[in-house]
Amino acid sequence: MTAPKSNALAALINALKVLPGVGPKSAQRMAYQLLQHDRDGAQKLHDALQAALKQVRHCRLCNTLCEEELCHLCADESRDTTRLMVVHMPIDVASMEDARCHDGQYFVLMGHINPAQGMDLHHIALEKLIARIEAGGIEEIVLATNFTAEGDATAYVLHELLKKYPCKISRLSRGMPLGSELEYIDAGTLAQAVYERKLLQK
Amino acid sequence: MTAPKSNALAALINALKVLPGVGPKSAQRMAYQLLQHDRDGAQKLHDALQAALKQVRHCRLCNTLCEEELCHLCADESRDTTRLMVVHMPIDVASMEDARCHDGQYFVLMGHINPAQGMDLHHIALEKLIARIEAGGIEEIVLATNFTAEGDATAYVLHELLKKYPCKISRLSRGMPLGSELEYIDAGTLAQAVYERKLLQK
Numbered sequence: 443m444t445a446p447k448s449n450a451l452a453a454l455i456n457a458l459k460v461l462p463g464v465g466p467k468s469a470q471r472m473a474y475q476l477l478q479h480d481r482d483g484a485q486k487l488h489d490a491l492q493a494a495l496k497q498v499r500h501c502r503l504c505n506t507l508c509e510e511e512l513c514h515l516c517a518d519e520s521r522d523t524t525r526l527m528v529v530h531m532p533i534d535v536a537s538m539e540d541a542r543c544h545d546g547q548y549f550v551l552m553g554h555i556n557p558a559q560g561m562d563l564h565h566i567a568l569e570k571l572i573a574r575i576e577a578g579g580i581e582e583i584v585l586a587t588n589f590t591a592e593g594d595a596t597a598y599v600l601h602e603l604l605k606k607y608p609c610k611i612s613r614l615s616r617g618m619p620l621g622s623e624l625e626y627i628d629a630g631t632l633a634q635a636v637y638e639r640k641l642l643q644k
Numbered sequence: 645m646t647a648p649k650s651n652a653l654a655a656l657i658n659a660l661k662v663l664p665g666v667g668p669k670s671a672q673r674m675a676y677q678l679l680q681h682d683r684d685g686a687q688k689l690h691d692a693l694q695a696a697l698k699q700v701r702h703c704r705l706c707n708t709l710c711e712e713e714l715c716h717l718c719a720d721e722s723r724d725t726t727r728l729m730v731v732h733m734p735i736d737v738a739s740m741e742d743a744r745c746h747d748g749q750y751f752v753l754m755g756h757i758n759p760a761q762g763m764d765l766h767h768i769a770l771e772k773l774i775a776r777i778e779a780g781g782i783e784e785i786v787l788a789t790n791f792t793a794e795g796d797a798t799a800y801v802l803h804e805l806l807k808k809y810p811c812k813i814s815r816l817s818r819g820m821p822l823g824s825e826l827e828y829i830d831a832g833t834l835a836q837a838v839y840e841r842k843l844l845q846k
Contacts (some may be wrong), residue, residue: 529826530826531827533827534826534827537826537827537829537831537834538826538834538838540831541831541832541834541835541838542831542835543834543835543838543839544838584838584841585844586826586838588824588825588826589820589821589822589823589824589825590823590824590825593825601844601845605845609846610843610845610846611843611844611845611846612841612842612843612844613841613842613844614819614820614834614837614838614841614842615817615818615819615820615836615837615840615841615842616817616819616820616821616822616837616842617816617817617818617819617820617821617837617840618791618816618817618818618819618821619791619818619819619820619821619824619829619830619833620791620818620830620832620833620836621791621792621832622790622791622792622821623790623791623792623795624731624732624735624736624739624740624788624790625733625735625736625739627739627821628821628822629739629742629743629744630743630822630823631821631822632739632740632743632745632816633743633744633745634817634822635816635817635818635819636740636743636745636746636786636788636816637745638817638819638842639786639814639815639816639817640814640815640816640817640818640840641812641813641814642787642803642807642813642814642815643803643807643812643813644811644812644813
């Protein structure tokens with residue numbers, strides 16, 4: 443492909459590269475598609491970006507993305523305010539709500555700590571979380587981070603930083619998924635399920 | 645396909661149908677393949693069946709299939725004889741050994757209890773397991789059955805029947821597999837991971 447002559451086109455192609463997974467070639471294809479075949483779509487994308495940038499902000503309490511000062515879960519007075527579940531991203535809140543197993547509130551870190559990049563704490567909304575806990579009323583903090591290297595590092599750091607507060611701290615259990623058979627499970631998970639086996643008696 | 649005229653061929657086709665997943669058509673194809681193209685293979689299969697039927701028996705202690713009175717794991721004196729892990733099938737022992745997380749001994753039920761078929765206890769080697777426990781020396785019984793309906797039923801029945809013995813009884817932990825992310829895990833497993841969350845503090 444030759445480089446586009448128009449400055450506006452070049453700028454659009456460059457701007458499209460901010461989308462995750464979009465490189466120079468995809469960005470060119472996207473730009474040509476929008477301008478040649480779908481100017482309506484381009485206009486809608488323009489308007490949606492403008493509205494979202496203007497209206498979407500972080501929930502004052504749980505830090506998720508929403509349009510009001512409080513998200514619908516933090517504004518719901520029927521939820522248990524003593525149990526705070528800490529997750530990485532807003533999509534994790536959605537998964538947890540689908541599973542209908544937590545009636546407390548959430549805190550969304552909006553990121554994780556990456557142990558391969560020096561455990562930088564600035565990728566998570568740590569100060570806001572600490573302020574939330576120091577405001578009081580929380581009896582249990584459930585660390586619902588992923589069971590990846592980043593999720594483990596995040597849970598470890600949060601436990602270390604939060605253990606001085608008078609709350610229970612727990613983490614989701616590791617082990618065998620529901621419906622699983624020993625024969626088909628990976629060795630690491632199997633070992634974890636043995637180490638963290640649940641005592642049924644004594 | 646027309647029915648074979650030879651009685652011996654008909655008997656072979658019929659006999660091949662004992663193999664799991666082999667119906668009348670597969671059995672015919674197998675019989676023709678063996679007799680037309682691979683008489684050597686057929687002879688080897690014949691000899692292997694004869695040797696296996698003669699030599700393979702159940703380990704006196706753990707009930708797995710082996711050729712000696714004791715399998716190599718029960719005969720290994722370096723293993724911890726106070727911790728007995730109960731599994732469904734010999735393949736589960738192999739999975740567990742691959743995971744290198746259990747240095748105790750095993751008991752192989754050689755089946756499971758099927759709640760859809762009336763919880764029949766005759767599909768598992770229950771009497772042999774009880775005799776093993778009554779012989780003494782066991783401090784913990786780890787129920788390492790699958791997390792399927794059959795595995796759950798088997799664990800439940802075993803716990804009920806064995807709780808009168810002075811041993812700890814535990815079961816593998818349920819929860820999130822290693823490397824898993826909340827976003828991609830099924831709702832049932834996620835709920836289980838919350839219910840059985842691990843307390844890190846207090």
